[in-house]
Amino acid sequence: MHCLNVELGERSYPIVIGSQLLGDPQNLLPYIRGRQVCVVTNETVAPLYLPQLLAALADFDKVDTIELPDGEAFKTLDTVNRIFDLLLERRHNRSTTLIALGGGVVGDMTGFAAACYQRGVDFVQIPTTLLAQVDSSVGGKTGVNHPLGKNMIGAFYQPRVVLADMATLTTLPEREFSAGVAEVIKYGLICDETFFCWLEGNISRLMARDPQALAYAVDRSCRDKAAVVAEDERESGRRAILNFGHTFGHAIEAVQGYGAWLHGEAVAAGMVMAAELSRLRGAIDAGLIDRIRVLLEAARLPQAAPAGMLTGEFLDAMAVDKKIVDGRLRLVLLRALGDAQVVDDTPKALIEQALRHCGAV
Numbered sequence: 001m002h003c004l005n006v007e008l009g010e011r012s013y014p015i016v017i018g019s020q021l022l023g024d025p026q027n028l029l030p031y032i033r034g035r036q037v038c039v040v041t042n043e044t045v046a047p048l049y050l051p052q053l054l055a056a057l058a059d060f061d062k063v064d065t066i067e068l069p070d071g072e073a074f075k076t077l078d079t080v081n082r083i084f085d086l087l088l089e090r091r092h093n094r095s096t097t098l099i100a101l102g103g104g105v106v107g108d109m110t111g112f113a114a115a116c117y118q119r120g121v122d123f124v125q126i127p128t129t130l131l132a133q134v135d136s137s138v139g140g141k142t143g144v145n146h147p148l149g150k151n152m153i154g155a156f157y158q159p160r161v162v163l164a165d166m167a168t169l170t171t172l173p174e175r176e177f178s179a180g181v182a183e184v185i186k187y188g189l190i191c192d193e194t195f196f197c198w199l200e201g202n203i204s205r206l207m208a209r210d211p212q213a214l215a216y217a218v219d220r221s222c223r224d225k226a227a228v229v230a231e232d233e234r235e236s237g238r239r240a241i242l243n244f245g246h247t248f249g250h251a252i253e254a255v256q257g258y259g260a261w262l263h264g265e266a267v268a269a270g271m272v273m274a275a276e277l278s279r280l281r282g283a284i285d286a287g288l289i290d291r292i293r294v295l296l297e298a299a300r301l302p303q304a305a306p307a308g309m310l311t312g313e314f315l316d317a318m319a320v321d322k323k324i325v326d327g328r329l330r331l332v333l334l335r336a337l338g339d340a341q342v343v344d345d346t347p348k349a350l351i352e353q354a355l356r357h358c359g360a361v
């Protein structure tokens with residue numbers, strides 16, 4: 001077991017990475033200030049890991065749990081309202097701590113509920129998917145989707161601790177695992193060339209969930225993310241690079257219907273689109289795109305738009321991206337391997353060309 005820190009002054013917190021962390025009260029107690037807790041999880045994760053966690057919480061005065069339906073389609077205000085209903089019915093006060101036990105959807109909604117409930121209560125992230133361990137549990141982006149756009153309602157709100165229990169990855173379905181690998185590859189592309197090269201040499205071990213390879217990938221991803229977040233907590237500048245591939249990916253998720261493609265799958269295809277656009281702008285060569293495709297192929301991730309998706313559908317959905325400033329679409333593109341930048345001067349025709357290269361019609 002080891003710890004990394006997300007350095008944010010008084011909002012700093014540790015990311016604890018290890019195996020079999022869930023059942024040990026000592027991993028949680030230092031981060032819970034009151035005597036009340038509410039565990040938010042979903043119907044898939046609860047039978048697997050809730051009993052262990054509840055055993056670790058046995059000494060608290062009030063321990064409630066809520067099991068939400070599983071899937072991105074349920075990341076809505078209505079679902080968050082169910083958390084508020086329980087907290088109020090069971091008279092949780094401002095000293096309560098919400099504990100997110102699950103993947104990114106559970107973590108994002110729990111964090112948002114914690115940010116809003118009685119104007120803010122503590123929360124703890126216990127991510128049980130690869131994507132949540134390497135990305136969504138770190139950095140304090142919380143919120144829900146709207147039919148018109150992904151993550152359109154939310155808040156920046158940091159957890160007290162992130163407990164990444166690698167043992168929970170042993171039960172993760174293959175498709176979910178691959179989706180997490182998309183975000184791992186993203187770090188290599190945007191800020192860590194050495195990690196990208198390591199992934200090229202170790203992708204088979206990673207996909208086989210070799211414990212050492214997996215621990216290294218989670219640790220390195222969290223370090224990369226923590227460094228970016230520490231520099232720019234509320235995404236006023238550099239943090240936007242973490243959105244590489246996401247403007248395209250979010251369009252896929254919104255147009256296909258949330259949950260049809262997993263978030264990481266949409267991001268994988270979106271990263272190829274963003275790389276293609278970077279190439280069309282002359283920043284990178286076709287060789288790098290081939291290398292990205294080889295990695296995505298090995299990770300069993302999509303590299304093209306969903307069948308039949310129109311360039312117009314992409315552009316319409318991308319028009320509600322949160323990075324738009326003064327009506328200008330800002331895209332995260334590559335300057336080189338391991339070096340991303342935000343650009344706001346890409347001609348629409350070039351975006352359409354990149355989309356068509358990636359299978360949009």
Ligand SMILES: O=C(O)C(=O)C[C@@H](O)[C@H](O)[C@H](O)COP(=O)(O)O
Pocket residue numbers: 135136138139141150151183235239240242243246322
């Ligand atoms: O933490 C960030 O910042 C990110 O952008 C990480 C993304 O991988 C993650 O999917 C995030 O939830 C996207 O946020 P959004 O602001 O683009 O909705």
